[in-house]
Every structure is written in C-alpha cells, then in structure tokens.
Amino acid sequence: MRQAKLNLVPHRWRTSPPNILQSLLAVQAHLGYVPTDVAPEMARALQVTEADVAGVLSFYPDLHLRQAGRHRVRVCVGESCVANHGSRVLTALAEELRIGLGATTPDKRFTLERVYCVGNCAVSPTVVIDDQVHGRVTPSDIPTLLSPYK
Template sequence: MAGKKSVWLMDEGRTPSIPTIRHKLFAPFRIEIRTTRYVILGMSAPMHEQVKTILAKVRNEPPNILKALLALQERLGHVPTEAVPDIAHALGATTAQVAGVLSYYPDLRLTHPGRHLIRVCMGESCYANGCGRLLRELQDRLRVDVGETAAGGKFTLDTMSCAGNCAVSPTLMIDRDLYGRLLPSQLVTLLERYK
C-alpha cells in the first residue's frame, strides 16, 4: 500500500511537501470529520460561507495567522471557535498554532461582543489616576464582569493594557471613541449617549 501511494505522488512530477501529502492522503477523512463537526458545534451554513470567503483572501499569502484572525473578527465581530480547523487548514498551520495565537492576543474575542464595546485602560498612568474606580463603577452599573456582555446585548466590558492616552488618564474607549480624565460620576451621562 505504501508503494502505491509513493507511485501516485511521484506521478505528479514533483516532490510533495508534508502538508500536501497529508492533504491528499486524508482529504476524504477530513471532509467527513468537518461536516460532522459543523453539526456538533453548531456553525451555521451562512457563517461557514463567511469564514470561507474571508480565508480565501489570505489563502495565497505566507501564513499569517494573526492577520487572518483579525480579518475574521473585523467581519464577524469575533473569531468562532468552530472555525479554528478551517483557519488552520487554509493557512497550512496546525489547530494548535491557531489556538495559541487566539489565546495569546487579548484583543481577539471568541464570543460575539455587545453592540458597544467598552474598554477600560489599565496602563500605569490610568491605574495611578483611578481606572480601578471606573472599572468597578462600570461593573456595578452594567452588572457584568470583565469580558462579559450586559443583559440585552448592549454593552461588553473589557480592559486594555494601554490606550496611549496617558496625558489625560484615566481613559476608556467605547467602540472607537476615546474618553479621558473621566470620573465615575460621569459614566452615567457617557453611557446614555450609546443607548
């Protein structure tokens, strides 16, 4: 059997790489597993198509896992965990490599955020000027912890390491809007703008 596979691969007129060999030898098996996985994990057909479209744009580039994950998140709002095998396959990477990048970068989200993303800067300057009070006030007001979405899906609360707005700390961002020199008492008025 091994001889047959060698002859089959030699007929292509080139020496195949390890990923090419794996792809050809296990392609039918992989397709069957993927089809089952979509059903088990619940990736909808429309989301599957969106994932495939986004990955097709980066398929011919050198493997850049972070770029692919950011493109998915930009389009979908998050990186669906059930798409990790597709991402790995499209980039010629392992699922462990993709999962490693996903877990390393705090800006990559595995769940869909609320309509508005609130990010409190936790940098040194903001910390020294009271970002902890802002964060506690937001947690109390929204009744969520960091990384969670408030009931109704309106706000997701998160932190960031530095907003680069140190001169007017403490700072927080709502979506792409940056606010500095905030006091906890100003948060009610600020949140009203986003309702």
C-alpha cells in the same frame, strides 16, 4: 457558511507559509469575533495544523472567541490611569452596568473589559467605548458617558 468565513481572508495573507494572525484578524474584522469552528477550517485552507491556528488564537488578547455586546466598554488599567485612580471608574462602571469584567449585560448592550494603555495617559483616567476614547473620566460621568450608546 464556513467557506464564507474563510473567504474573508484576503489573498495577501494566504502565502506559504501563511499569515495566521492576519487571517484571524480579517475574520474578526467582519464578524466581530472568531467563532470556534473557524480554527479547523482555517487550518485546512491555509495548510497548517489546527494547533498552529489555535495557538495564535489563544495567544492574542484582542482576538475574541465570543461575540461581545453591541458596545465594548474598555477601562484603561495602564499606570497613568492607575495613578489617577482609574480603578474607581472601573468600580463605578461595574456597578452601573451590574456586571463584572469580561461580562456582557443581559440586554447585550455593553461588554465590560479592561485595556492596557491606549496612549491617552495625559488626559487619564481613560474609558474607551467602541473606538471612541474618553479622557479625564470621573465616576460621576458614567451615566452621561453611556447614554448615547443604545
């Protein structure tokens, strides 16, 4: 099983020195997150220290250490969304899902997160569900917005 995870790292990143970030992203692309037991295995396979791998893993916000729900709901907190009172959208989402930031609903349907700008500032406030960007979102849009995601 462990070996299988490391087989997900393409040859192009197993250089000397190796590209740790891209190796971790490759694992995440397949599994959706980076399981904690990957770090020591990867360190051995790439011939770097465990601290090197753990350091990269903890530095980047988009490397996830836990499995998220089936759908990742990200609310933009960039300045244009802040100016357009996106915080009200975040509050409405937290109320609708009954979870706080970083949490996953008990049915594992949604994980609620924030994102710092997706470049959708001209049609803000923005909510991103998986890779789908939704613009001009108001608190009253939330139920309709979530309903297609099962």
